[in-house]
Amino acid sequence: DRIDDLENRSRRNNVRILGFPEGAEEGNPIAFLSTILPELLGLDPVVPLDIERAHRSLGPRPPPDHRPRAFIVQLLRCTIREKILRAAREKDKVIWRDKKISFYPDLSKDLQQRRQRFAEARQQLQDRGIRYGMFYPATLKVTYNGVTSAYSSPEEVLNFLKSLPPVIFLVQLSY
Template sequence: MAEQGISSATSTTLWEDKSEGMSRDIKNIYVLLQKVAGDIESLKENVQNLESGMRDLGKKLETALMKVDNLENRSRRNNIRIVGFPENVEGNPITFLTKKIPELLGLESGLDLEIECAHHTLAPRPAPGQRPRAFIIRFLKFQTKELILRAARSKGTIRWKGNGIHFFPDLSRDLQSRRQWFAGVHRWLREKGIQYGMFYPAVLKITFNGATTAFSTPEEAEAFLS
């Protein structure tokens, strides 16, 4: 009987030791899980902070790029781009264009355009049969540039020796793309004979029933016209 009592006491002690060990292990696991959970929350917060920082950087970069694009376009304020003249017809570009622009647009004979510089776009010379390079012309006065663009719009179709000649503002690639968004609206307006114009930087103004309305996106214009 004594031996049974000792054996029972020993078993109880072993069970208590195991139970205490298991309790310690469970507590350690619980503490570890709490630490892991805390680390995960900390990582989530860090990721959120990084995402917020990236969004802020993205906005600042977008603002900086818009400012650079605006400065580029302002530096081109007195420029126009002429597309359609064949290659190698001009000799001296300033002399050629000073004579041809008034002739093509029906401007006053002998008008001094005060061209500061004129050159082809900076692209490789095209092979025979390929589209010729455009001319970039810079005028001394902004008013002269505006006069020529108005005359070109008023003239409509312009041809020289069988070639269609087109006059455009000289804009950055980004701003050209933004204006190109309105191409579908422009076609519709021309078909309907509705007066419109594009204004800097990329604002469409439509004159309809005696009232002029400005639109910053083609969707706004389409909603107005629908």
């Protein structure tokens, strides 16, 4: 647990960016991202991003018909990381040259899998219009009728959802 925590803390200023085609950076990912990200996200171009390091995820270059590797971007300040992630979330869909670009915090594979276990519960919460948030490391906080509860396992969330009254959808037919 301590090693996993240390690994994730070492990544706390990192952003994982998916969707840019291979070779779009033309050999200089820092310069490419420093110019493209403010345009794409509507960030102030005067404020520097202070990118310490940027590279594609490890592994061989995929063939053209496969999904491109992600960019891993290490920023000097976590405030810039938060601005990037917030701007991407507010913009909803980020498109660059007809490609969808996605932004995520960079987490270890183990932590990503632990958070992924909540996918079904999060979908059900979203379908019901219930407010929720995922907190570090893998805790889902749910706010329902003004009361906030924290869950560390998806089973707890699903049990909570079963205890709620059923949702009735009204369908309006028009002729």
